[in-house]
Amino acid sequence: MIDRTDQLPEAARESEVRSYSREWPVQFAHARGARVQDVQGRSYLDFFAGAGTLNYGHNPPALKEALLSYVAGDGITHSLDLFTAARTELLTALQQHVLTPRGLDYRVMFPGPTGTNSVEAALKLARKVTGRSSVVAFTGAFHGMSLGSLSVTGSESKRAGAGVPLAGVHRMPYDGFAGGTVNGPALLDAMLRSGNSGLDRPAAVIVETVQGEGGVNVASPEWLAELSDVCRRHDMLLIVDDVQMGCGRTGPFFSFETAGIVPDIVCLSKALSGYGLPMSLTLFRSELDVWEPGEHNGTFRGHNLAFVTAAAALRSYWRDNALENWTAHRAGHVEERLREVALRHEGLGARVRGRGLVWGLEFRDPELARRVGRAAFTRGLLVETSGARDEVLKLLPPLTVSDAELDEGLEIVAESVTAAAKDRAPQEARTS
Structure with a gap:
């Protein structure tokens, strides 16, 4: 992906140390639950969740209410x-x-x-x-x-x-x-x-x-x-x-x-x-x-x-076990869907691992993992890479993500792997 953040006014003042803004070169403005929105009004499904900070999604209502009440009361x-x-x-x-x-x-x-x-x-x-x-x-x-x-x-x-x-x-x-x-x-x-x-x-x-x-x-x-x-x-x-x-x-x-x-x-x-x-x-x-x-x-x-x-x-x-049980239930679904993706792309050396609602899809070629991440962004999904060589696509959806949103995000991952693999093939042919 071309780093377009130099076109944003804040880029002129910020240090070169910034990283995530290079992969997602837009200005985000609003967020709720598992979705964030940029200043142009485009919505993104968030499977990054602040690197695991937003386990309950963006602006969970009960927490927002408690915070606003506390601030309003000095x-x-x-x-x-x-x-x-x-x-x-x-x-x-x-x-x-x-x-x-x-x-x-x-x-x-x-x-x-x-x-x-x-x-x-x-x-x-x-x-x-x-x-x-x-x-x-x-x-x-x-x-x-x-x-x-x-x-x-x-x-x-x-x-x-x-x-x-x-x-x-x-x-x-x-x-x-x-x-x-x-x-x-x-x-x-x-x-x-x-x-x-x-x-x-x-x-x-x-x-x-x-x-x-x-x-x-x-x-x-x-x-x-x-x-x-x-x-x-x-x-x-x-x-x-x-x-x-x-x-x-x-x-x-x-x-x-x-x-x-x-x-x-x-x-x-x-x-x-x-x-x-x-x-x-x-x-x-x-x-x-x-x-x-x-x-x-x-x-x-x-x-x-x-x-x-x-x-x-x-x-x-955490007043009961409902969230824990729900996360365990969804873990099996995520694993099943990701293993289907890995099976369809055996030639890429794709491997799946994870637990709960943290999952990784590893590729033999680190550049491919990065391509998948960029392809996901263009399709409206925020997901990062990790590992020593950034060879793993890491999924961290909010624990409160809905079933429909979870399936939507996993479908985008599947589409992005297919797209990245197709983009990779012509390039390999040209360099061989």
Whole structure:
């Protein structure tokens, strides 16, 4: 696609670092549910959902009503870590609808507005609790763009932007890496048992149950359970980064629930506010709360507008199992449709993987995945690519997407793959 964003007035002032606006060179103006509209009035079906931030769609009515009422009543907006009514309301809703039903005894920390803030706090806490400095992370991981989070991220291109050495991390193979020839938890266990491996006992292991940015790589429940056992056996803390996969993206509120494990520390952000407002939490077992007052802080750790919508989201969507069950039901439908597409295009090396309502369609040729994404945009569907080479078309529809919208989006994906494959064939013929 030709980058036409230089024709937009804001492009003259913005840094070249912008990325999504290059793939979707239009000005968006309005949004509701699973659809967004540009200034020209064209509607797009959104299977990007703010990179997993808008799990409940754009402007969900119950959350919008709560937010407008709070603002109209001159509610506190900024509060650092002062007690506010909005803060108490959120903590109450979190305890009632999430922690208590799952039997989780977690302390709640407000580390700042974004996912990387939560990860930084988790890493810092793990090192403080254990007195050890190194951390185990996995191939294909993405944990954020600040230095600590980058150190445990796998992407070569993203790590290169740090400009300084990223030390203190041992890398292990994720589930399925190198064709699944190496079992990461078993390897870690063997190295820690060896006494001759050169691997000092780490403070923690950080993992995503599904690697979204890494290419929708899915860890099996058995693999995650084995990893949890290894952490417990060697007195290492288990950190689950649920920034993108939490808040119902894979079905349950926490993505690790299907594995039957209880992490020591959990990182949440993205869909947590339910409304696209910046917010993150770091949850951890009560006995790990060794912080001194003010030892870790941030100016925007008290974003009350996000507290209001987050509490409304928990009350609206997590008072029962309806959303979780509905997501699980739709997961089977999405998988079936995508496998049909992959089967029709076996020659492209298309492969399907995912869980809940996060799915990836991988292609042997990364350029083909990008072509499919561009073809989808011209047909009115927003969908991004992921993976080390952008070889995976990643689908993240809102959890509240209607059946008709879901089928519409999947049909556009199918049409876009066919169109991209046809466009590719003549080009290959010309270069052969």
